Structure formats: C-alpha cells, structure tokens
Amino acid sequence: MSSTREYEACPRRYRFGYVEKRPKDRPVPPSWRFGTVVHAALEAAWKAAMDAPVDVPVSAHLDAALAALDVALAAEGLEDERARAVDVVTRALEVDAVRDGAVDHDADLPLPRPVGVEEALRGRIDQEHRIIGFVDLVLERPDGVIELVDHKVTSRRATPDELHDDFQLNLYGRLARARFRDATGIVATHHYPTGPESVSVRLDEAEMARAEQRVRDAARAIAQDSEFTPVPAEGCRHCPWQPSCPEGTAWVETHGA
Numbered sequence: 113m114s115s116t117r118e119y120e121a122c123p124r125r126y127r128f129g130y131v132e133k134r135p136k137d138r139p140v141p142p143s144w145r146f147g148t149v150v151h152a153a154l155e156a157a158w159k160a161a162m163d164a165p166v167d168v169p170v171s172a173h174l175d176a177a178l179a180a181l182d183v184a185l186a187a188e189g190l191e192d193e194r195a196r197a198v199d200v201v202t203r204a205l206e207v208d209a210v211r212d213g214a215v216d217h218d219a220d221l222p223l224p225r226p227v228g229v230e231e232a233l234r235g236r237i238d239q240e241h242r243i244i245g246f247v248d249l250v251l252e253r254p255d256g257v258i259e260l261v262d263h264k265v266t267s268r269r270a271t272p273d274e275l276h277d278d279f280q281l282n283l284y285g286r287l288a289r290a291r292f293r294d295a296t297g298i299v300a301t302h303h304y305p306t307g308p309e310s311v312s313v314r315l316d317e318a319e320m321a322r323a324e325q326r327v328r329d330a331a332r333a334i335a336q337d338s339e340f341t342p343v344p345a346e347g348c349r350h351c352p353w354q355p356s357c358p359e360g361t362a363w364v365e366t367h368g369a
C-alpha cells in the first residue's frame with residue numbers, strides 16, 4: 113500500500129523502488145533508524161504478551177524488549193543512542209498508552225488482547241495483483257472491536273480527523289474487516305512511544321472502501337504506464353534516489369535544500 117502512495121506522488125520514484133528495485137543512493141536518516149530500533153523492542157514485548165495471560169502488563173516483558181533493542185541498535189550502528197532508546201522503550205511499556213487509552217476505567221472489563229504483532233493483512237486486486245500491509249500491533253478489545261496500532265517514533269502528533277482520513281489506516285481497516293469477520297468495529301491508533309501517548313479513531317466503512325478503490329485505480333494506472341514520468345515536488349528532498357534523478361535534483365536546487 114505504500115507503493116500506491118509512492119506511485120501517486122511520483123511514478124519515477126515508484127519505478128526506481130518497486131520495478132527496478134534500485135539500491136538507495138542515500139543512507140536512511142538516523143531518525144528513521146532510531147524508529148526502527150524502538151519498533152524492534154516494542155515488537156518483542158508484544159510478541160511475548162501474546163503468549164501471556166491478558167491481565168499481565170506488557171511492561172512485564174521489558175527484558176525481551178531490551179534484548180531485541182540491543183540487537184537492533186547493533187544492526188543499525190546506533191549503540192551511542194542506547195540510553196535514549198532504553199528510556200523511550202521502558203516508559204512506553206510502563207505507561208502502555210495503547211491499552212490504557214482503550215480501557216474504560218469505570219468498567220470491570222478485561223484488557224484488550226493482542227492478536228497480532230507485525231501482522232500481515234492481505235487482499236487481492238485481481239488474479240495477478242495482491243495487496244499486503246503489515247500492522248505493528250493488532251488488539252481485540254473486550255467489546256469485539258479490532259484495534260490496529262501503528263507505532264510512530266516521531267515528534268508530530270496526528271489529529272483524530274487526520275487518522276480518520278488516513279489512506280493507509282483505512283486500507284488496513286478494509287483488510288482487517290475481511291480477516292476478522294466477527295469484529296464489531298475497526299479502530300485505528302497511532303501510538304507515540306516518545307510521549308508516551310496515543311490517538312485513536314473509529315474507522316467508517318465508506319472511507320475504508322474508498323481506500324481499497326484507490327489501490328485498485330493505482331494498480332490499473334501502473335499496469336498501463338510505460339513512461340513513469342517524474343513529478344518533482346517537496347518529496348524530492350527526502351527521495352532516496354534524488355542524486356540520480358536530474359529533475360528532482362534541479363527541483364531541490366531551485367527550491368533550496
């Protein structure tokens with residue numbers, strides 16, 4: 113589904129990444145790599161939580177999270193960031209803003225249950241084309257609502273309206289609808305481990321259907337495209353192939369790096 117957004121923003125960038133599978137000209141920025149290591153730690157903790165009774169807090173799996181964190185720090189060459197990463201992960205697990213936000217503290221209900229971590233949600237466009245997306249965490253709330261959680265290691269917070277209209281979350285929601293057929297509703301959540309805090313919104317069926325249609329339209333356009341015309345714009349600043357794209361390089365030089 114990120115391929116749809118990539119194609120819509122710049123067909124040439126899509127061609128570089130998804131058709132030619134070109135190695136990136138520029139390294140991934142350190143801030144993204146920091147997000148990767150925090151993700152790895154949270155993933156390990158929630159995987160352990162899936163095998164534990166639902167009332168065991170996720171912070172009980174801090175050791176598993178820190179072990180995964182150390183592996184990821186070494187893989188990303190970010191050992192110098194260990195203290196900050198440990199602090200973010202420890203507080204994120206202790207506060208557990210995801211489950212805390214979903215719970216009515218006056219009701220005597222069990223906690224939401226993790227039912228998927230790095231969960232692959234799949235769909236089919238036609239005989240040849242499939243849709244696949246990975247959700248960081250899937251929770252089943254006691255009322256049967258399925259909650260799709262995206263860990264966002266960023267300083268920017270989305271508003272509920274932004275979440276409601278978010279293409280990727282709506283597409284995830286559509287795929288989750290097909291996967292969890294008994295769900296009483298689909299909720300999308302951005303979890304911000306650096307807060308820690310979270311923002312949630314209930315997705316609506318029409319918006320989820322629109323997201324799926326958008327993927328189908330993009331797939332049709334890609335199948336008929338032989339030019340993959342570049343569309344220089346703001347995204348060129350962070351495009352990993354900008355050094356080998358004359359139009360993108362010219363745009364950045366004209367508009368200031």
Ligand code: SF4
Pocket residue numbers: 122124125342343344345347348351352353354357359360361
């Ligand atoms: S640099 Fe800009 S125009 Fe070139 S491929 Fe990347 S996004 Fe597209």
